[in-house]
Amino acid sequence: MSGKTEASKTIRQLIFVVVGMFGFGFAMVPLYDVLCEVTGFNGKTAGKYTATEVPDVREDRLVTIQFLASNNADMPWEFRPKVRTMKVHPGKLNTAEFYARNVTGETMVAQAVPSVTPFHAAEFLHKTECFCFEQQRLEAREDLDMPLRFIIDSQIPEDVKTLTLSYTLYDVTEQIGLATN
Amino acid sequence: MSAVIEELHHDGHHHGPDKGIMRWVFTTNHKDIGTLYLWFSFLMFLTGGVLALGIRAELFQPGLQIVQPELFNQLTTMHGLIMVFGAVMPAFVGLANWLIPMMIGAPDMALPRMNNYSFWILPFAFGMLLSTFFMDGGAPNYGWTFYAPLSTDYAPPSVTFFIFAVHMMGISSIMGSINVVVTILNMRAPGMTLMKMPLFVWTWFITAYLLIAVMPVLAGVVTMMLMDIHFGTAFFNAGGGGDPVLFQHVFWFFGHPEVYIMILPAFGVVSAIIPTFARKRLFGYDSMVYATASIAFLSFIVWAHHMFTVGIPLAGELYFMYATMLIAVPTGVKVFNWVATMWQGAMTFETPMLFAIAFVILFTIGGLSGLMLAIVPADFQYHDTYFVVAHFHYVLVPGSIFSIMAAVYYWIPKWTGNMYDETLGKTHFWLSFIGVNVTFFPQHFIGLAGMPRRIPDYALQFADWNMVSSCGAFLFGFSQLLFLFIVIKCIRGGKKATDQVWEGAHGLEWTIPSPAPYHTFTTPPTSMKEAHG
Numbered sequence: 001m002s003g004k005t006e007a008s009k010t011i012r013q014l015i016f017v018v019v020g021m022f023g024f025g026f027a028m029v030p031l032y033d034v035l036c037e038v039t040g041f042n043g044k045t046a047g048k049y050t051a052t053e054v055p056d057v058r059e060d061r062l063v064t065i066q067f068l069a070s071n072n073a074d075m076p077w078e079f080r081p082k083v084r085t086m087k088v089h090p091g092k093l094n095t096a097e098f099y100a101r102n103v104t105g106e107t108m109v110a111q112a113v114p115s116v117t118p119f120h121a122a123e124f125l126h127k128t129e130c131f132c133f134e135q136q137r138l139e140a141r142e143d144l145d146m147p148l149r150f151i152i153d154s155q156i157p158e159d160v161k162t163l164t165l166s167y168t169l170y171d172v173t174e175q176i177g178l179a180t181n
Numbered sequence: 182m183s184a185v186i187e188e189l190h191h192d193g194h195h196h197g198p199d200k201g202i203m204r205w206v207f208t209t210n211h212k213d214i215g216t217l218y219l220w221f222s223f224l225m226f227l228t229g230g231v232l233a234l235g236i237r238a239e240l241f242q243p244g245l246q247i248v249q250p251e252l253f254n255q256l257t258t259m260h261g262l263i264m265v266f267g268a269v270m271p272a273f274v275g276l277a278n279w280l281i282p283m284m285i286g287a288p289d290m291a292l293p294r295m296n297n298y299s300f301w302i303l304p305f306a307f308g309m310l311l312s313t314f315f316m317d318g319g320a321p322n323y324g325w326t327f328y329a330p331l332s333t334d335y336a337p338p339s340v341t342f343f344i345f346a347v348h349m350m351g352i353s354s355i356m357g358s359i360n361v362v363v364t365i366l367n368m369r370a371p372g373m374t375l376m377k378m379p380l381f382v383w384t385w386f387i388t389a390y391l392l393i394a395v396m397p398v399l400a401g402v403v404t405m406m407l408m409d410i411h412f413g414t415a416f417f418n419a420g421g422g423g424d425p426v427l428f429q430h431v432f433w434f435f436g437h438p439e440v441y442i443m444i445l446p447a448f449g450v451v452s453a454i455i456p457t458f459a460r461k462r463l464f465g466y467d468s469m470v471y472a473t474a475s476i477a478f479l480s481f482i483v484w485a486h487h488m489f490t491v492g493i494p495l496a497g498e499l500y501f502m503y504a505t506m507l508i509a510v511p512t513g514v515k516v517f518n519w520v521a522t523m524w525q526g527a528m529t530f531e532t533p534m535l536f537a538i539a540f541v542i543l544f545t546i547g548g549l550s551g552l553m554l555a556i557v558p559a560d561f562q563y564h565d566t567y568f569v570v571a572h573f574h575y576v577l578v579p580g581s582i583f584s585i586m587a588a589v590y591y592w593i594p595k596w597t598g599n600m601y602d603e604t605l606g607k608t609h610f611w612l613s614f615i616g617v618n619v620t621f622f623p624q625h626f627i628g629l630a631g632m633p634r635r636i637p638d639y640a641l642q643f644a645d646w647n648m649v650s651s652c653g654a655f656l657f658g659f660s661q662l663l664f665l666f667i668v669i670k671c672i673r674g675g676k677k678a679t680d681q682v683w684e685g686a687h688g689l690e691w692t693i694p695s696p697a698p699y700h701t702f703t704t705p706p707t708s709m710k711e712a713h714g
Contacts, residue, residue: 014393170420
């Protein structure tokens with residue numbers, strides 16, 4: 001008799017583990033995002049930056065920043081940085097622009113996703129304004145200059161002489177359609 | 182088939198098995214269910230093997246001859262899925278069903294009805310998976326690892342059937358594992374302490390925990406895919422704020438323990454066979470248990486070594502490299518113990534022993550290429566080449582599958598009451614041994630030379646070794662028909678087996694009559710002297 005209750009106790013514990021691990025699979029999603037944002041793993045940049053103190057500008061140092069723009073698989077838009085390379089002083093606020101044009105005959109919505117190389121520089125790139133913070137909606141054949149304002153942290157490691165900020169443009173028209181319908 | 186197996190249990194006393202096909206549909210007997218699992222896995226082994234021969238036929242010569250790239254991708258994907266989930270895993274579950282109750286002196290598995298369900302889910306899961314070959318857009322073509330976005334944005338419509346098939350396999354595995362754990366924890370005969378259990382029981386105990394921990398994660402990742410495909414979420418879609426690399430992390434968090442799920446029971450089988458034919462006790466029983474547990478623990482913390490090239494920070498690569506290499510320590514303990522068991526033993530080389538010794542040697546070769554792959558800077562060259570294919574086939578084919586064949590030869594006299602044909606068995610072994618090495622050893626060379634995996638065509642300099650490899654594959658594949666013949670011949674008759682079967686065999690399963698009666702240990706055994714060799 002006690003064997004039966006022992007068994008059902010074991011079963012209950014095991015089912016609890018099963019449910020817990022199913023949940024853990026999903027918990028890996030936010031855990032991964034947090035880990036990437038905190039550490040800059042994977043070249044992920046953080047969200048909108050608000051300066052907490054007056055930045056100390058490193059006039060003695062110049063860092064080269066390269067801009068890359070590419071389209072995801074079927075994205076037909078024209079998308080490119082207006083300036084390909086800038087030399088900037090860490091701590092100083094800079095502005096760059098990206099150009100996008102919807103070459104199709106239909107209204108489309110796009111989302112740009114940033115990535116920084118080398119990865120350990122990602123957390124030192126602060127964006128105060130970026131077109132990647134929101135989705136871009138362009139009518140047929142409409143074009144747009146999209147602003148990017150950023151500060152390279154004056155604490156950026158000395159070994160980083162050049163960093164690359166790359167944007168990939170995704171077509172999210174359908175997902176938006178799903179959301180509004 | 183059922184008529185043939187009917188003879189298996191012809192002298193069951195008390196309540197014998199029901200008659201006819203319904204015996205197999207409704208059975209709750211652990212021996213019947215074990216038999217069902219083993220036949221099912223053999224059927225899947227042949228199915229996956231036919232797909233593999235399709236791949237090797239196309240790769241026999243450079244250029245596209247037999248299958249087009251679209252179908253080739255489906256062949257590689259389905260070969261992997263069917264061999265992993267349909268052949269290797271159910272075969273070990275079948276062995277667990279047959280052997281665990283007999284080894285621990287229990288009358289049956291703890292949850293017999295659920296045992297029946299976990300088996301009968303499988304034919305439907307694989308029926309659904311195989312039906313995708315006949316659907317518009319074809320079967321899954323994104324590799325057995327089904328990386329997003331290949332398996333989401335770019336997948337054929339049949340992906341939804343794939344997802345539900347994986348869910349069903351997962352439910353089956355989880356139910357089977359719960360059954361194993363509950364049986365081992367609650368149904369051991371009096372005096373059978375945990376540290377007296379045969380190693381096959383120990384390795385399955387640990388494997389069952391691995392399955393319970395990671396199959397739900399697999400269920401989670403395919404559920405996320407389902408939501409991305411049908412419900413507009415963006416878990417793996419960067420455009421919507423997700424990340425395709427996340428898929429690989431979640432997948433390999435399941436996937437790495439999964440590869441140990443496919444090898445730990447094999448360790449248990451080999452640890453039973455080698456002492457029998459060396460006529461010595463297993464060297465270092467306790468260290469075997471601890472080594473198995475260590476491997477299981479380490480399997481959870483090394484998953485990113487499958488993803489060195491996705492762009493992981495240096496510190497991460499170093500950590501995963503060293504953690505992976507650490508696995509060689511407990512594995513080395515095991516290999517050492519097997520060799521030490523054979524040392525100065527009075528060895529004979531019956532078929533199970535031949536397969537077990539081949540396992541130790543060839544699995545070690547596969548382990549060494551695994552160590553090479555763990556070296557981060559070298560991995561950038563080896564990644565996604567035939568070197569990886571050679572590595573994991575060495576640990577899976579002469580590893581897991583040889584151990585399953587060894588187990589069948591070793592225990593089939595107990596299951597059927599008849600000895601198998603030793604000459605044919607040895608012929609089967611040597612054909613398989615030669616076939617497997619001719620198939621996979623050259624893949625090391627073409628892999629190091631740069632041939633990528635999963636591609637239906639290749640550069641001319643790889644032609645010779647590919648031809649050799651394909652010849653070996655056909656030799657290995659057709660040898661398995663001999664295995665089928667030997668098993669059927671043994672079921673139908675042959676020299677009668679004694680109760681102990683093998684001169685050096687120890688353990689509770691060798692104390693009961695051969696063939697094992699339909700019900701065993703309805704009263705628990707009293708002496709534990711025979712517990713493990």
